[in-house]
Amino acid sequence: MVQAEVSKVRGLGLSELAPRVVQSEIRAMTVESDRVGGVNLAQGVCDTEVPQVVAEGAIAAIHEGHNIYTRLDGIARLRRAIAEKTEHMQDLVVDPEREVLVTSGATGAFHAVAMALFDPGDEVLLFEPFYGYHVGTLRSLRVVPVAVELEGPQWSVDLERVRAAITSKTRAIVVNTPSNPAGKVFTRHELEGLAEIAREFDLFVLTDEIYEHFIYGDAKHVSPAAIDGMRERTIVMSGYSKTFSVTGWRIGYVIADAKWIGAIGYFHDLLYVCAPSPFQHGVAAGIERLGRTFYAGLAMEHETKREMLVSALSDAGMTPHVPDGAYYILASTAGLGGVLSGDTAAQRARSLLAKTGVAAVAGSAFFRAGKGEDLLRFCFAKKDEDLADACRRLRALR
Ligand SMILES: Cc1ncc(COP(=O)(O)O)c(C=O)c1O
The missing domain is CATH 3.40.640.10 (Type I PLP-dependent aspartate aminotransferase-like (Major domain))
Structure with missing residues (x-):
């Protein structure tokens, strides 16, 4: 290639797509939770025991x-x-x-x-x-x-x-x-x-x-x-x-x-x-x-964890959607009034972390722009003692 043509090449830089890719809110909240030593209910890391x-x-x-x-x-x-x-x-x-x-x-x-x-x-x-x-x-x-x-x-x-x-x-x-x-x-x-x-x-x-x-x-x-x-x-x-x-x-x-x-x-x-x-x-x-007993036990164990978190979120003044499966709860913060600061779910998740030490993910991460702003997502696949700690902290919100 001659010099004049070389000057037309794109040079160093990211792909067109890369700048539009934002860091996942889940990762961001995990980093934030670790920084403040919080209980991380943001990521579905599933820190329960591995079967022997x-x-x-x-x-x-x-x-x-x-x-x-x-x-x-x-x-x-x-x-x-x-x-x-x-x-x-x-x-x-x-x-x-x-x-x-x-x-x-x-x-x-x-x-x-x-x-x-x-x-x-x-x-x-x-x-x-x-x-x-x-x-x-x-x-x-x-x-x-x-x-x-x-x-x-x-x-x-x-x-x-x-x-x-x-x-x-x-x-x-x-x-x-x-x-x-x-x-x-x-x-x-x-x-x-x-x-x-x-x-x-x-x-x-x-x-x-x-x-x-x-x-x-x-x-x-x-x-x-x-x-x-x-x-x-x-x-x-x-x-x-x-x-x-x-x-x-x-x-x-x-x-x-x-x-x-x-x-x-x-x-x-x-x-x-x-x-x-x-x-x-x-x-x-x-x-x-x-076999089946293991899988049934897994479901039962998590159903109990689901109950623990649903009840703590309700006591904290949120409105949880009770899930039929998986191990997350979407909870509405609309009824909390001014307890959490911020207009967006991302700001409210950070406010919740600051006030209780419990990390959740902004509901907006799961919707198109402008939706899910009243929701937070909490993961309950946690060891019982960690989940109990998170529930205690959440109840203290009110
Ligand atoms: C819906 C869904 N699919 C896939 C995954 C990731 O699965 P894997 O660890 O097998 O890649 C997750 C993890 O959070 C998930 O929620």
Whole structure:
């Protein structure tokens, strides 16, 4: 290139997208909470105990030499365990050789799925309140997230709204059940309605089921893949971060029709090569050895934690939306009057931290601009003593 042309190159600088990416409110509140020594109910870090069989399985795997790359789609033992558990618990028959891909968490799964299925400019519907990573990941790939509002306080799906949001560029609907942050568990009836729309407009359904075992009261977990005629167009994403309290291990998976798994696996390989080898063994040991009693116990334990936090938030003068699943509570601060300072949820979250030492996330992080400003999100997947401490602090707000 001649000098005149060289002067026209862009030079050092970020991509067009990068300046528009803001630090996640969840991370920001975690940093802030650590700085002031607060109780962090902001991040879904899940600091409850790792089941012994899971921890020992990983340690044994390291000693046994399982420390090198695995096949890109994961070790056969884990794929088999995932397929068997899925058949056992959800009545879905899955081929572990062709329809299961072990990924670097559900986060890695979503990224690889989006890379394999979507092109820049494609539109993907997701329900609001949404999980920020779904939106961020789509945007990072220049795919356009289109929010469809859920109807509070039950967070029900309005199928007419879904239809109205569809354009010729729509490629998929994202379902997150149970959901973060609302704890919404999609009913079979709602999923059947969405399935009908997906078939009519020939759309994929991407379903993030990372909280599948955190279900309370009469709610039932139903995967969209289990709805009649939906297997081919449904991409299931889940993982063990939450179920086995191993968020740092990065073990997730995709279940999908074999015709999509190849391309999803290709992008997963480019991003991460494979999920961490010894942790694949630890999780496999857990799935093999822990049965329905473990999962039922997990749900019961968290239902008790949910009650603790719901009651403390009510006593503090907030109005909690009681979740049917997952482990977050969205609570309205509207009734608090001037107890917390600030007009925005982000300011109120900081005010709550300053007054009580309890960190929550601004509800606005889960909505389009201008919405969710009266809400805060609290995580209750905490050790009982930490949660009790947070509840005491919250009650002192009034
Ligand atoms: C809805 C949802 N999906 C995925 C994840 C992350 O899962 P993983 O640790 O498997 O990447 C989270 C964590 O907060 C979540 O809330």
